[in-house]
Amino acid sequence: MNKIGTYEFIAEPFHCDFSGRMFFGHLGNQMLNAADFHSTDRGFGMKYLMTINRSWVLSRLAIEMEEMPTQYERFTIETWVESAMRFFTSRNFCVSDGNGRVYGYGRSIWAMIDTVTRQPTDIYSIDNGAINNWIVTDKPCPIEKGGRVKMSENVELVKTIEVNYNDIDINGHVNSVKYIEHVLDLWDIDWYREHHLKRFEIAYVAEAHQSDLLNFYLEQTAENEYCVRLVKAEILTGNQVEVCRCKLLFTQ
Amino acid sequence: MNKIGTYEFIAEPFHCDFSGRMFFGHLGNQMLNAADFHSTDRGFGMKYLMTINRSWVLSRLAIEMEEMPTQYERFTIETWVESAMRFFTSRNFCVSDGNGRVYGYGRSIWAMIDTVTRQPTDIYSIDNGAINNWIVTDKPCPIEKGGRVKMSENVELVKTIEVNYNDIDINGHVNSVKYIEHVLDLWDIDWYREHHLKRFEIAYVAEAHQSDLLNFYLEQTAENEYCVRLVKAEILTGNQVEVCRCKLLFTQ
Numbered sequence: 001m002n003k004i005g006t007y008e009f010i011a012e013p014f015h016c017d018f019s020g021r022m023f024f025g026h027l028g029n030q031m032l033n034a035a036d037f038h039s040t041d042r043g044f045g046m047k048y049l050m051t052i053n054r055s056w057v058l059s060r061l062a063i064e065m066e067e068m069p070t071q072y073e074r075f076t077i078e079t080w081v082e083s084a085m086r087f088f089t090s091r092n093f094c095v096s097d098g099n100g101r102v103y104g105y106g107r108s109i110w111a112m113i114d115t116v117t118r119q120p121t122d123i124y125s126i127d128n129g130a131i132n133n134w135i136v137t138d139k140p141c142p143i144e145k146g147g148r149v150k151m152s153e154n155v156e157l158v159k160t161i162e163v164n165y166n167d168i169d170i171n172g173h174v175n176s177v178k179y180i181e182h183v184l185d186l187w188d189i190d191w192y193r194e195h196h197l198k199r200f201e202i203a204y205v206a207e208a209h210q211s212d213l214l215n216f217y218l219e220q221t222a223e224n225e226y227c228v229r230l231v232k233a234e235i236l237t238g239n240q241v242e243v244c245r246c247k248l249l250f251t252q
Numbered sequence: 253m254n255k256i257g258t259y260e261f262i263a264e265p266f267h268c269d270f271s272g273r274m275f276f277g278h279l280g281n282q283m284l285n286a287a288d289f290h291s292t293d294r295g296f297g298m299k300y301l302m303t304i305n306r307s308w309v310l311s312r313l314a315i316e317m318e319e320m321p322t323q324y325e326r327f328t329i330e331t332w333v334e335s336a337m338r339f340f341t342s343r344n345f346c347v348s349d350g351n352g353r354v355y356g357y358g359r360s361i362w363a364m365i366d367t368v369t370r371q372p373t374d375i376y377s378i379d380n381g382a383i384n385n386w387i388v389t390d391k392p393c394p395i396e397k398g399g400r401v402k403m404s405e406n407v408e409l410v411k412t413i414e415v416n417y418n419d420i421d422i423n424g425h426v427n428s429v430k431y432i433e434h435v436l437d438l439w440d441i442d443w444y445r446e447h448h449l450k451r452f453e454i455a456y457v458a459e460a461h462q463s464d465l466l467n468f469y470l471e472q473t474a475e476n477e478y479c480v481r482l483v484k485a486e487i488l489t490g491n492q493v494e495v496c497r498c499k500l501l502f503t504q
Contacts, residue, residue: 164437
């Protein structure tokens with residue numbers, strides 16, 4: 001079996017925005033599907049991990065696109081494991097038309113947790129470190145790695161929303177892709193008419209649950225560069241806990 | 253070509269709720285995809301209609317499920333045209349495992365509009381009434397047709413949300429499926445732990461746009477039966493206009 005997994009998708013009409021370009025959130029979802037197909041086919045997918053009380057947890061995701069697939073276009077996501085360590089593995093993505101025209105790339109970092117204790121566990125413990133058989137070092141992914149998203153205290157609370165039923169996945173917390181959608185909803189269509197989102201980067205810190213309030217803190221860090229910190233206010237305790245940080249780069 | 257179109261889908265993990273069952277909204281989206289595949293293959297799909305300034309507009313949708321596909325399950329949607337008149341056509345759906353086990357059914361009513369004038373146009377004008385070649389009268393769809401959703405004045409305003417970037421599709425207005433999601437978000441996970449949504453029915457009245465405020469009015473009309481009226485408050489004029497009505501039937 002090839003170390004690189006290749007999966008075909010279609011830019012479904014209702015997964016495209018007002019301009020006919022695919023929403024970043026839906027593209028992110030298809031990347032996560034590709035990751036799941038790839039790892040399942042190679043013996044370390046979510047469905048198997050569930051049976052041994054393990055789960056992959058997405059720690060970071062960066063997506064950088066030169067252009068977006070448009071309505072009804074077929075596109076291909078290639079995905080491969082770039083490296084694996086005891087507690088983290090990095091997985092890359094290439095989005096193309098399947099004929100050499102590249103739309104963009106993705107980079108992700110994953111941890112593996114014990115679903116009972118919620119603690120990180122040793123990735124090499126799965127099938128005697130079998131993940132090492134799948135590492136690809138010679139396929140380029142020419143976008144920057146996600147770094148620490150630095151924000152000052154000079155942030156503005158721009159929105160508060162409540163976590164709803166449709167935000168929550170089978171893990172009982174807000175699905176990784178929903179954060180992307182909620183963050184992109186901080187800007188309106190008039191903004192997106194003038195600006196293309198080139199890069200979206202997210203670092204997950206804690207999990208948000210049903211009924212949590214999510215506070216969105218925004219800071220402009222450069223021209224066309226914005227950082228967003230999501231903080232949950234837990235409904236029962238009132239605790240304020242950072243949930244994730246995002247960095248967005250727009251082009252005009 | 254068979255008059256009935258048959259399409260395979262998978263219940264993607266992030267399209268499933270906390271219980272591992274597919275979200276109603278995502279199932280609705282796949283029904284709309286199946287409708288689009290079916291009509292495209294037979295010469296009257298959206299992509300072709302766009303070239304002649306025509307578009308299908310969903311007028312009503314009713315989905316009634318005995319059970320829902322669960323995470324990673326492959327399922328089949330069959331769809332066919334039950335009847336066609338000058339200004340409306342009815343299209344049905346059957347959701348099954350592809351091997352005779354039926355999960356549920358859907359019924360939908362569509363109009364065709366001129367995308368320039370936004371007025372209804374004659375469905376029979378497309379390819380000399382070719383749609384009549386595709387009508388299936390002998391395939392059962394044993395769920396009730398959607399009727400007029402009757403609500404009293406005894407309704408309660410339970411929520412107001414703003415229409416965001418991710419709600420809007422290429423038509424420039426709120427995507428049909430997003431209403432389903434927003435309505436289902438009126439209930440929380442504790443409710444869904446105790447209740448299964450058996451039937452969801454929606455009648456579309458007007459289109460909502462970016463920045464409109466959506467007011468949700470709720471009325472309990474019987475045991476486990478709820479009706480919801482969505483009214484948009486247009487941001488520029490302050491006009492209050494009914495957008496759609498829904499009827500939900502839960503089981504315990």
